[in-house]
Amino acid sequence: MRPFTYTRPGTLAEAIGAGRRGGRYVAGGTTLVDLMREGVEHPGELVDLSGLGMRGVRPVRGGGLRIGALARMADVASSPFVTTAYPVVSQALESSASAQLRNMATIGGNLMQRPRCAYFRDVSAPCNRRDPGSGCAAIGGENRTHAILGASDRCVATHPSDLAVALLPSTRWCTSSVRTDGASSPSPTSCSRRVRTRTGNTTSGPASSSPPSSSPHLAGPCVPDTSRCATGRASSSR
Amino acid sequence: METRPPRSRLTRRTFIAAASTTGTVVVAGAPGPTASGEEPARPPGPAAARGDGTTGRVTFTLNGRRTSLVVDNRTSLLDLLRERLDLTGTKKGCDAGACGACTVHVDGRRVNACLTLAVRLEGAEVTTIEGLARHGGLHPLQRAFVEQDALQCGFCTPGQIMSGVACIHEGHARSPDEIREWMSGNICRCGCYVNIVRAIGQAARGR
């Protein structure tokens, strides 16, 4: 891991300012710290969002839920608002990763997480998503768990979020990304009142330095990866 | 402050493991950690000496003791425990959040210490396997692990126990199937799962 400075802003404005000067946002850290250790991510500044609140899960007038981007996966999964009205969300969350990781990871980070493709995570392999233009090692390599449909000739990785999979077919959804330009814009385009997820753009970093597909990724077709999840619980899916 | 009988051989390891009440730990001999508010008596470890903002002071409660030290921002809670504080009960199995051997409690919740940056722990309350039971006794789950032979090599055991204590506390230990599901973030390669499930069931039932 390259040395980095660390800040923990207390306000949204400070956080946006830190992001604007190139800081990398960290929420749960379960993806980012791992990727930094692998050399995939090497920020010079880490901006800790944990002081910003945004952890609530509450019903929205007229139907739907508002989930704070920094709400932990475990808390959302066990929220009575979710378990009663959106059990699929609860189940998707609880089938993700492990109890420990769900205590750490946030909803925003979960939806914005980077691919779990082995080549993306191995800096000695080419990967367009990590290093645009370098090629895709998964095409022609090991891609057993990758996309069958909806892939491009540049990347065949699927989105790793079980939650995203649960959200896509059964609900329409909305993210409000806090952009480094300060604008809070809905993205992607499909927005509904059913489940709202407000993300802090936690792991994809400044928009300008991200590979273009890292955040609108969710808008595209997403093939559920039924064979594995983060803790090797492949055969434990029910 | 409670008084304890003097220990015949007070090493850094036993000192920290034995520490049980509030008050700031001054880690003797370890480069870096100092009493809260004091400047380091000597350079706080080679990494922490950098003046470029890539180190930071963090103050948190560790096994009931307030602890303040300067850390390299890159240092994980796991490496801090193991490499600087000599609390080696927390194990590094994968360093990637996939095996659970490093499970500790932060603010009462089970987390992977390998993915927790130490510098982010300001104000947090951290409990490790060394701080689970007080006064040299065993936590009921520790006792259940021995009684049910829920361990073989023992390497994953501290993480299993920390995870199991939380699993019970969360209310996820009401049936063997539920325990299996909620303990699947802790790999035991020796294959003690059958006995681990029994041990957690036993402790959950308060026996």
Next chain:
Amino acid sequence: MSSQYPSAVGAPRPRADGRLKVTGQARYAADHGPDDGVHDLTHAVLVDATVGRGRITAIDTRAALAVPDVLTVIHHRNAPRLTYRDNPFPDSINPPGERLRAFQDDRVRFFGQPVAVVVATTLEAAQHAARLVEVTYDAEPPALDLATAPVDEPVEYSRGDVRDALAAAPVRLDATYRMARNHHNAMEPHAIVARWDGDRLTVWEKTQWVTDPRNELAAAFGIPQGAVRCYSRFVGGAFGNGGRTWVHSVAAALAAREVGRPVKLVLTRRQLFFGVGFRPAYDYRVGMGSDRDGRVTALVHDIVGETSTYERHEDDLALARMLYDVPAVRQEVRLARLNVNTPTWMRGPGWSTAANALEMSLDELAHELGLDPLELRMRNEPADDPSTGQPFSTRRLRECYAAGAREIGWHRRRPDGTRDGDWLVGLGMAAGAYPTERAPAQAHVRLDAGGTAVVRSATSDIGPGTTTSMAQVAADALGLAPWAVEFRLGDSAMPPAPVQALAWTMASVGSAVQSACGDLRRTAVELATGDERSPLYGEDPAAVVVRRGWMHPRDDPRRGETYQQLLTRNGRTHLEVTGGYEPPEESAFSMYAYSAIFAEVGVDSRLGMVRVRRLVGVFDAGRIVNPMLAESQAFGGMTGGIGQALLERTVTDTRDGRIVNAGLVDYLVPVSADVPEIRAIYLDGSDAEANPIRVKGLGEVVQVGVAPAIANAVFNATGRRVRELPIAPEHLL
């Protein structure tokens, strides 16, 4: 001499070191530090090759050396030439060939081979700097495919006329089974702390055999074996790959010598996939001929397995020759020379591989004949070992079958399985065996005047509970309560013991412990019977027994004295004895432990997901020293078998030799949710021919036959014969 009453042996005693393990006080290799006299510790991190074969043309370490706190970067251009004396078996368990050396040449033999080591005063700096070492390669295409790689001359075995027997057989079967490479993935990563004091080297090493690092490091550095001390009290699992001493250990010791400070090196989980061996993949072709009643008349095994380009690791695949009464058998084993690091033993080595193929093929034959698979096995049960002609010491496989069938409810099995909602449910079974091995061993026992004893031997405890079970053996031989005996291990300066592997520790070290402790007991008894002041004066020593430290005539438990009284009166602080066990050169018997495994699986008819619902293992393993520990061992082996059957598969990118699932996220091992209630049954018994402890070994056999039982259950559930392990959902969709 008198025989003692067994009281400790056979009792389900909890682990002697359980408390240390549940409190985090048990210290594994990487946990050693100042309390062990390791001061000014530095951290080493390996740099791994990123090509699968070739030469290093340049190494640029400038950026790495510029990182604060970095002390040095060692690679083949600046490393001192090391002696590397030959260190073959039995001084080590290095396989035949030329072992990989630490930074001694520019050749890359496999992807992930260590090409440099960075040493720094902090772990963070060493890790960061290791990423900054720039290595340039002249890459060559690696050999990675079993089917096309160059193979060694086959190792052949033959009995009877297979060609005639096959030609005459009314029923024939020809099938190839593919078994994936498996990685051990013990929870403790390989780790070493190395400290030099002048020309003497001390290491705290993860190992199954403290003797091996001592000898290998002495050989590498050209120093006497006595100049190296290896400690390894606690080992966080190993399953075979802690047997030999791998190149990273030499690298760590070299680094420590170069920087003049102790070095800690812990392999990353990823590096464990490249540097410490694996269970080789196999293409295993079975040809079988049988009559219509299910008497197998011919068996052909054409086997291709993996080894490296520089060493020849050979698994023992002899199960195929002895398990059934087949008159004509031919076996040819070819090893493909691949650009991989050298494979090694992994739990049930060879025997589980052969059982996978043989037991799946037997299930196919049973189906072909319309016979119950259990009945088919009964019909081929031999009277004597067909591979040697010798009688079996004990072989109670029929009893194993009966007990297992009863426990799983085999009578419920339907030829086409059953259904439970969306789940297709099937039952399957398989048999297994593992040879009863023995090796020379020594132990030292010291009985103190306080009435407690310490027994020591340079063995290991990688998880079976050796510390506990040896104390039980010692307690009975000494006539002490188990709590009064402490067994110590894991120090190369202790009396020598064999590697903890091959399920031979109890047979070998246990026999040495029993012998040494028996000698000590007799010494004490003779001291008493010759001592006028003793109530036992003049007794026939052979008629004196010792119970709970009380020596007394067998027929008069009230007259006697304690060890304490005897030693104190004689002014002795202690008695001590070093004893040993030397197995006979030859035996008139064939000795094996046996397994019969029964599995019930459910297969999700929509997703192809396989769940093991029940697993029953019945074992004929001789005497059981500690039923509690033995049950845990069986749970472990059977859990490993679930992994082999359904999860574990190392995936190599055939373009460059990169292992793409080198981590616990992508290399799946069983987790709690994968493992149902398991029932493990040991037949009550003992094997008097096997060794003085009368055990047959259980650590290996508990995994043999598990995977094929599960695979056969999947066939019963689905009617789909998957000839590949692990079975994946896509095979069943």
